[in-house]
Amino acid sequence: MRRETIYDRDLDKVPANYQPLTPLTYLERAARVFPDRIAVIHGPLRRTYADLYARSRRLASALERRGIGRGDTVAVLLANTPAMIEAHYGVPMTGAVLNTLNTRLDAAALAFCLDHAEARVLVTDREFARVAGPALEKAGVTPLVIDYDDPEYDGPGDRLGTLDYEALLAEGDPDHAWAMPADEWDAISLNYTSGTTGDPKGVVYHHRGAALLSLGNVVTGDLGQHPVYLWTLPMFHCNGWCFTWTLSIVAGTHVCLRQVRAGAMYRLMAEHGVTHLCGAPIVMSLLVNAPAEERRPLPHRVAFFTAAAPPPEAVLAGMREAGFAVTHLYGLTESYGPAVVNAWHAEWDDLPPDEQAAKKARQGVRYPVLEGLDVRDPDTLEPVPADGTTLGEVMMRGNVVMRGYLKNPASTRAAFAGGWFHTGDLGVKHADGYVQLKDRSKDIIISGGENISSIEVEDVLFKHPAIAAAAVVARPDEKWGETPCAFVELKVGSEAGADEIIAWCRERLAPYKLPRHIVFGELPKTSTGKVQKYLLRERAQEG
Template identity: 50%
Template sequence: MGWMKDETGLERCEANFVPLTPLSFLKRAAQVYPDREALVYHGTRRSYAEYHERVSRLASALVKLGVKPGDVVATLLPNLPAHAEAHFGVPACGGVLNTINTRLDADTIAYILDHGEAKVILCDPQFLPTLMQATELMERTPPKIIEVADDEAGVHAHGHYTEYEDLLATGDAEFAWIMPQDEWESLALNYTSGTTGKPKGVVCHHRGTYLMTMGTVVSWQLPRYARYLTIVPLFHCNNWNHVWLMPMLGATVVGCRDITAKAIYDAIADEGVTHFGAAPIVLNTIVNAKPEDRREFDHVVDVFTAGAPPPAATLAAIEPLGFQVTQVYGLTETYGHVTECLWQERWNDLQDDERYAIKARTGIAMPMMEDITAMDPETMQQIPMDGKTQGEIMIRGNPVMKGYLKNPEATQEAFRGGYFHSGDIAIQHPDGYLQIADRAKDIIISGGENISSVEVEGVMMRHPSVLLCAVVAKPDPKWGEVPCAFVELKDGATETEEALIAFAREKLAGFKTPKAVVFQDLPKTSTGKIQKFELRQIARSV
């Protein structure tokens, strides 16, 4: 019985209910747009018919390698056509896609491969040495390595592993995709540093991804046949789900391996790029491009930016260059962006400084979300929308993760009170627009990448001269934030800033390494807890 008094015979069936999945977009695009350009990367140009065929071959080949529904297939790839193909090919064989950050160190990659139990990994030649180190550190059986050769990698193919094109040759172009029987089935496994040194496995489902793509089209006002540049790494929230949505529009995905001002300007001028997503650091790169790297273009490029809130000065500088920028906000746990700073007509006549200050706000919920607001995390009550009171950003909606893999305690805590607790602190204006006041206390966001201060502190504390260490975010004009380490040395010990940074660099990925070290007694509470809020104040002037 439903809402009507008599619903006899009104049952769910195959004709009126199909599990939501982004796989549907590419299946449709191969029929509707078979000859349109789907993927572009330097000399490579593939139509939607070719895109679909290669995805089918990949799915078939993975099944022949023993990948079963629910198995994890990992990637260690830049933004190449093969990485876009994996976003469809892995789930088309029933697998779960685990895109791994190419900037991570071997220890962390080994942990991810062990924890996620990857059966196969697609790897670019540039990252094979790190992957080989990682497999030696693994406790489980290492995944089968497939090498994805690329002339732009800067190194030759290793030759010891099956090459991607050879793998596709073993697949069946007519392979029947294994579509989800339940839209709650897992689609992707993404690792985030969270608030501890150990990365957490964020599990995303088909339903959330499908709705995320639909909401993005509405919010971004994406047109049919858009030309989209892949600046956001495909390992970062699966490119904010953008690669999954582009077939819906018959759009063209333009690959970009190295994110430079020249590469961006060339893609806009030569390939007619109309849209891209990027962290604020990329906006700064465009603004500060050398004259010889700039190109003329005759259309407006629409940009979603997320990460640390973009400075108003950056927004003011980039828009006259031909870029229309909208700030969005989200987390790995929310599949990417879930709020937008939706522009209101009442702001049109404001002075530039006021307009760009508003554009730097975190914004309001995108249409696929149920509710996003700021609450007192203890009482779960809405904070006053006065533009002053601080609360934690709370999120509810279908594009929220299933939970953390093999970590029910962390999952339960994250969903306490019926909302996802973002850990980000914000004020809320009278019109409901959120504005981040402070990031989660221990997380540093550098160039759009999360860095766990606990992880960096753990490495620094291993130095024989270090007694105590606390790491906080230091504002940086290029990266937004960088790690700054405050260190107390052991009695009688002497050490230099350069030596400690070099020590950390040996054990951490480059972007996680502290960019400054301050030697001082650390401020502590009566119970011995380090008062990081004091250190953040100091770091602003270091």
């Protein structure tokens, strides 16, 4: 029983000394302190922090007038545009929960997300009408559909709703008196996993975690005051690793980018003095391999944060030569994005390149705002020795771990068993405490920052009439980090070529999940008939 002390008497929580943590106050402060500072750049558009705050309040006001409030889900299917930034503030200002949908999902997956989240509103970019339309037809819910017409997009796409985004904002009050969350434990956003096993899981973030991870980005990324951030990372992915809220802390500038192209990235970095950006290894490959005519001299060294598979030494060397300082991060949707950083030691700069690459390959140590990170035995929960060889499961605990999975108590309990969040990633712990991943449970492949389930791809392959057995593993790829490689065993007397099998998959899988390589032959199996995937991984590594 907790013993009462003199500090427990007459020293209570009151509004004067306790307020719920929320990232929404970061924007309010930025607008008051730096009202004329440019907050958003998008093509010729320039919006100040006063503008961003007023538009976010308009959005909140308009949504509230239409009955949106605490616990309602507002889904958005948007590119990296000003509307997406405004949604990160305006939606939670109502008490509602923001669900940023992955623009790369197919109609069936989007319909599942809309139904599972019980979406009341869907804001959709005209570019994604081709998938949003069928998704709405498949979905059981009938959300209010709001069309966003981005002036920077001139491609095809129908309007699906009866209301335009700017018309919605015109209904709202720029001085709307939005309310703080009643509890910092209230949900702020909902992010769906990539559905690596069955349907996607809905990961629930709270205001407290979003506020803390946003602060953690400032400290870990050494952002300083008024950074200029280029949006190469999708804002739909873990709320842009919470950088959507982080930039307001330091009154930074959001430089929006609809499509990640090398020429556009170099141009925007040079024109606007970009200081920071994030992205998967594919973004680094685009920058390093850009033709000379697309490159532009950078005004200074640019900080680049990457997650997923550790970049090859050749890519790291190319990034250094191009003027980038690369930092390796690690995290999951369940940890609000990266919560682990490969904190670099200055003395490591003197190591030979191969030893530096070995250091860079490690995922690292916890963010200051993550309370616990360890590698433990998944059964006993005992820490593994810090010997760099003993395999265990990477586990986390702290305030930047999700509330849980929406409507999925069994998965939530399993994820939090023993008081730790079980990442499902297998790794080792080095003598200096740095964690390094060695394998992924459930055979998840991370390609271009997207999670791909080998099981899902295998299921599609098994349905091909000519295939007797199939196994999918990750194959290293300079551009994407890794891509699915399918080992296929054909039925006796059947024939099928690689092109035919890839075409079969293309009809049944999202494009980024397609196997890029098909290898024919008998699959290696154990005496009990289990495919020996470790042998296939070795073969895939060899090319």
